[in-house]
Amino acid sequence: MRLDVRWVALTLCLPLAVARAGTDNDYAYAFPLDARDTAEAYRIVLNPDVYAAVNPAAGLRDLVVVNALNRPVPFGELPASPPTRHDFSLDARLLPVPVNAAMHEGVQIERSTSGGIVISQPPDNPSPQHPRQWLVDAGRPVELDHLALDPATLQQDFQVHLAVDVSNDLRQWVPLSGDVAATRVHGESDQVEQLSLPLSGSTAGRYYRIRLIDGDVDWSDDHVPSVQLVGGYTDAVADRTSRLQWLQATNTGSNGNDYDYTLPASLPLEAVKVQLPAANTAARVHLQLPQGEGASSWFDLATLDLVRTAGKDGDARSQFAPRNVQRLRLHSETPLAAAPVVSIGWLPPQYFFMAEGGGPYRLLAGSYASRRGEYPVTEAWDRLRARYGDEWTPPVAAIGARVDEVGVAALSAPKVPYDWMRPLLWGVLVVGALAVAGMALSLLRQARRDEAGS
Secondary structure (H helix, E strand, O other): OOOOHHHHHHHHOHHHHOOOOOOOOOOOEEEEEEOOOOOOEEEEEOOHHHHHHOOHHHOOOOEEEEOOOOOEOOEEEOOOOOOOEEEEEEEEEOEEEOHHHHOOOOOEEEEOOOOOEEEEOOOOOOOOOOOOEEEEEEEEEEEEEEEEEOHHHOOOOEEEEEEEEEEOOOOOOEEEEEEEEEEEEEOOOOEEEEOEEEOOOOOOEEEEEEEEEEOOOOOOHHHOOEEEEEEEEEOHHHHHHHOOEEEEOEEEEEEOOEEEEEEEEEEEEEEEEEEOOOOOEEEEEEEEEEOOOOOOOEEEEEEEEEEEOOOOOOEEEEEEEEEEEEEEEEEEOOOOOOOOEEEEEEOOOEEEEEOOOOOOEEEEEOOOOOOOOOOOHHHHHHHHHHHHOOOOOOOEOEEOOOEEOOOHHHHOOOOOOOOOHHHHHHHHHHHHHHHHHHHHHHHHHHHHHHHHHO
């Protein structure tokens, strides 16, 4: 028996020819984008349908915009805009600080429960000197452009130099203007008034202090003038609250005093509004969230006291840090005639993409493994703003109805193909062993024939 060694070698090399197929990086769904206006970039506002399409574990990284050639275009979250600056103006009366306060002799300066300034001094320890410091409460943290003395409340002429400081706690002070001249001269032939104190710096604060650093003036008791505070303020919390969108949750049933609700997707919830269903009722309810995804235990997030009379809606609100929520529960300490109406407040994220390659454009969403690439979206945004102005925003590309791309299978882990390598290797080893045994047997028979012939 002769066995060609080349066939044995070929059999042993078979495993090297086996290759494993790769897994395609595809998305489950597609949303057409209505980008009718001609522009260099477009803005999209995510809606609950998009949230329902993505992989919750991807953190919205499984979103990508493709052009007509099905190629990804630069795409990312819209950079956050700075808080809106609101104009501020307030007329207030200066509060004289007794001279003893600067010497810490029995005079206390503190805040009331509402934040107002309280200056107390023992009645038997009056100061014979004119005040050299005055305080004013703006009522809220503001950034002042200037502070002006009210001429109608001034009773005497003066030429002084003043300094202005700002604080948020009446303890730590930040200088705003170190030496500002203020003048009021009413003579027989001329009148001179310089009553505005310009303030430098961008430090915001609620409390302002005016200090007399040169000159003398009697601004005490009945001579205290009023001032006008002019500037602006920002309120990021109020601005964000005003932009919240409200979506009514669906009641899915009740169990005793517990009322369960669901949302169309896991949305970034940051506010809740609860309304009693019937008039002339009152209840204390606890807003509860599940301990984890699919969990059966709940924890309290907020407590709301609801009262509804015939002439009022009787709703209550609670606001908190954003968190992704799809299920929520209301627990009432007392029975209710029907389930309360629950609305959730959320701020849909905004994204923008560059119009690369031409439309129509599509938003692809939902993937187990695919993630969009990193684009320098902040730099692109800055360049567009530099060209079109700081107030410019891209036109909105409306999100259309969802259609299947690959389908829901793209959201699941790919099935691991059967590993044929192990049984193939065992087969090769068995074949090789049989071949070697056959060759040995053939050599043994050949040796016997040679001995018999001799």
